[in-house]
Amino acid sequence: MSQKDQAGLALTGASPKAAQAYCEALSLYHRMGGDPFTLLEQAITDSPGFVMAHVLKANLMLVGTNPETMMGGIAALETAKTLAGTDRERGHVAALASVAAGEIRDAGRILEDLSIEHPRDLQALQAGQLMDFLLGDSRMLRDRIARVLPHWSDAMPDYHAVLAMLAFGLEESGFYGRAEAAGRRALELQPLDAWAQHAVAHVMEMQDRRADGIAFMRRESTGWQQDSYFAVHNWWHLALFHLGLGETDEVLRLYDGPIYGEASTMDFDKLDAAALLWRLKLLGVDVGDRWRRLADVYEQGVLGMSAFTDAHAMMAFVGAGRADGVKAVLAAQDQALAAPGDNAGMVRDVGLPLIQAIAAFDAGAYAIAADRLRGVRNRSGRFGGSHAQRDLIDLTLIASARRGGDAGLEKALLAERANAKPLSIGDEALLARAA
Template sequence: MSTIDRRGLAVTGATAESLDHFEQALAELQCYRADPVASVDRAIAAASGFAMAHALRAWLHLLGTEPAGIPVARESHRAAAATAGTLRERGHVEAIGHLIEGRWHQASRVLEDVTVEAPRDALALLAGHQIDFFTGHSRMLRDRIARALPAWDSTMPGYHSILGMHAFGLEETGDYARAEAAGRRGVELEPRDGWSQHAVAHVLEMQNRTSDGIAWMTANPDGWAGDSFFKVHNWWHLALYHFDQGDIDAVLHLFDTEIYGAKSGVVLDMVDAAALLWRLHLRGVDVGDRWKAVADNWAPIATAGTYAFNDLHAVMAFVGAGRRDAAVAVIAAQKQAMARDDDNAMFTRDVGHDACRAVLAFGDGDHATAVNLLRPIRSIAHRFGGSHAQRDVLDLTLIEAAFRSGNTALAAALAAERLDTRPESPLARLFANRAETPRLVA
């Protein structure tokens, strides 16, 4: 039996009660708030044959890149496969199956086809958009949503989310003015929309409008933070603005409170924590014992070998905490990952393995090796995922390694390059000043 959801799409196995719970879960996910897992579990409890509820549950356990989420997603995948009644639902089942097995690009393509046929499938758009982010596919971050936009308008539930995703895709492809306008409109429609908030934060980061960024993020934190499970990343963006301005006290305060005060074991939160501490480490800031909690939380999952982008941040944490053996273990696990027949083998082989080796070399004081490992991968780093803002840590590591290796010519060239793209950046000016007065950093 099928019924119709709030976007006019047929769903199999739903009741009125279960559909209400499903719609709540989807709305929560579109805002990155509250507990969509609990909401979709209520949908399934109300109608065990509700195919799209099982699909949503699977996506929720896959898109966090948590190794522990894969078995749960398998269970939900089986349930969705047994109940899917429409071509669209079967598309979700196929895409989920690909992602469970690490076939990120095939999952992306299947969801692309789903939304070509059903552009109002908000869940397929969101899942596909996240996969585009995790695979560093900036063009599809934009185009997947652009294709669907004509089927949406402001009267439809979740329209703010479509605008926020389009904004992020526009930002990652350098269309900053349109990105900012779309993101701000998304927040205007739904102040609790963490992704639209995040898209504007990226625009302001890429344009180095740090004062505007601080104003944007501090204007209404009750809107985008609160019960958001995405709030750590948005606080991280605020910290980046302060970092560029050289306000290290503000960065440390944000780390100790909003970013890692809770010492989260959530992978995406640990990525942000490690990335921020590594930036401080590159700048020579003594962060005390802050590395310990981050490294402790990476330890149980660091050798899973399921996503190279996560591997890099685990290695940062271990190097920062002085746990060289743990960092070496991650790099050893990557060799096994590269032998598998999945997309992470490519993520690791193309970028992740050398990036991790470079961070380890930097930690060992072998800055020349870090330079040699980073230079070939910096222009292809999108292949292992993340955003421009996140991958910037590789450029920052390369610049600092060049200075510390005594390669003053390269350091000066890299500093000039950064100042050209970020002429208003105090950090870029700091690099340029160092290059004008060459000196080794111990």
Template sequence: MTADRHGHVLTDTGPEARDHYERALDDLLFFRPAVEERVRAVLAAAPRSPMGHALAVHLGVLATEERAVEAARATFTAFRAGLASDRLTARERRHLAAAEAGLDGDFRTAARILGEIGIAHPRDELALFAGHHFDFLTGDAPRLRDRIGGALDAWDEDDPHYGPLLGMYAFGLEENGHYEHAEQTGLAALERQPHDVWGIHGVVHTYEMRGRFTDGIRFLDARTDAWAGDTLLTGHNWWHYALFSLERGDTGRVLDIYDSALHDVAADGGALELVNAAALLWRLHLAGDDQSTRWAALADAWEQRGDGPHYAFNDAHAVMAYVGAGRLDRAELLVRDRERWLAGTPAGPVPANRAMTADVGLPVCRALIAYGRKDYAGATDLLLPVRYRLHEFGGSHAQRDAVQRTLVEAALAAGRHDLARTLLSERSRLRPVCPYNWSAKARLEERLGAPERAAAARQRAAAQAAGAGLEDHRNENRR
């Protein structure tokens, strides 16, 4: 019997496996692809290691990859079959319970159990990391922040993993609207560990939410060596770079990023890669930019995956791809498949993805299909009831904004001018520096027969896209 560097007992885990486990946690916190090989090394050295198996399961589940989950389930089931649980510590039993809940799609139960571990063992890095990401998958913003904030006092600031914890905390702060605090916390994380790609990601989100897209590009350009190499988050950070470029009106740069970093048509794309690609092309689609060739290749990639009802957030992005490619029949097939799956739900507790699919995922998918059919009134009516519940199927504010913009565009196209005015008033007050908001306002004013107001809004959008506007907004706040 051994213990990790924080003194947590590791049952049936010898010194070699323990060393692999520690290195695996380091790789996990920094999103290095080597984590998968390191986890295999843990189990090769200690096939009965409870924490090795818990780590393997969390790695598979958090990737939102159905195939990865099924592979993890097979190994985990064989492990549990011969397990004498009374030999394990209470912490290890809880980890295995959280892993089992994750495999069953019960993400909220997994997050709750990991939270209990974090309270009793605030330096349990796996519990903190996995719990943080379950909070992200379920859109639980307060826990995304407080799970990490509640553990930080138990950590020595000189610990090599204190920086990644700050990076996680920065993202939690950002998702709760604490943008200045989040930026400073993320920068403090990067002072400790410059290659903390999750910390970089957290700071980038603060720029996105405040309309500081020029600052975001500068920030990423200054740290290219830290985030643009071989990490599990590289493509997603490129997606953020593309969003900044899109706000600046640089469509050429956006498509360069798409082709070089977001969707490799020759590769078997993972779920996150395809989500990034669909979310970016959908924004172009809403702007009337036809990318039919790219849509066709992306829709092919989603079809080849053949995913079942595994994660509703992924389903919505698959439907974006099918609609963008004009494959409305394929999008409707996915919706019917999920409807049949829900109809077969047994009595008793409902796993997270069933609730996500029923309450948010299917309404969003149906709205996207209606939008593709140019049934803008129908798309509007489908999205209105869920607009304040979108967080319940996961993702970040930045990711879910593709759906929020769909509602704006549907309302405009349907002639729902009162609603469009309300939505754009909300958006521009919350994010005063956002060229999209002002260009959409210009289109609304044109339809309302107010050319002078339209021109003023269009001018403001152009100034912001050119990098102006943010400093003026700061000055307005000072006066």
């Protein structure tokens, strides 16, 4: 008798014991916490031909990690390619092969089709939304989830994850009230859901509800702090709330603690660290030796694979005064432009001009920095990330206009920002104070 997962989908090659371990790992994946790897290793040891166990392992390892972890994901994918499976399972393998080849759009389309045919396949949905995030596709972040909603209800296992993904998609589409409601409902169902926590934090960031955000992260909902492998990013959101209130000492305390107190080689962790230090740099805050330590870690990494992560590497090298690192990032972009995969377009459309702007800003060439940033900010979604992450572009543009003495541009930018964030209580005041 073939085994099935929580949604009743076939699990080719799994024994009952392996299927149980996999389902437990899958639930951990859906809330982004715990130790799914140990469970997956148990499943694979018991049933080496269990294709979806290898698929989930690869999904956990291929994106946002370090080169060593990525190689583990490639190994899991290569094993999965040799195993038997249903058409649905083979679709997962094909999507992973596209990810490994840098073809993020192709992977997203394969997963999109899987979700249309199998709307209860939550792994396809979650992996698909990650592709949308990497592409900065706010519409698909929302609509990929909306399509499957008629097939889900509160009574179904892991429904909280559907609501959490819906919340993030709604937030990135500007439906803040609905997004917050969906995220909070997800947390009622599963208080440990780190993605739901993250979605509500995004709402509060975009509305500049700094005090609300601090209360939410520190007192209202604290399950994400316990055992989430996504916790660094949520701590980063808490730091942004404190930064918006001018509480830079608390920001540095969080940086030195849960955000980057222990240097991480994971791409997503490094870019959070770089983005936070860059915001402090724009405010004129002395961060001591932190840039040097972050740049040391970036020097151990690989450049040219992601325009989004390379832009943050440039921040680290500029912040640390590493001329060789700056040259290496620029050289990597030249190579990336000629490489296969979606990253070439991301570099061309956004990454390279942004990286050049960061270097120009640091060199005091504020007019050049502003010109590059004005050219990319309205299309910056093309190289991935969220609105909150890409806000760094606008903040750097405002700082460039101010430091370059372009009062007209500065006033125009502040007026548009006040209109876009009517609940704002002080981003601009902080920048003015720094000036």
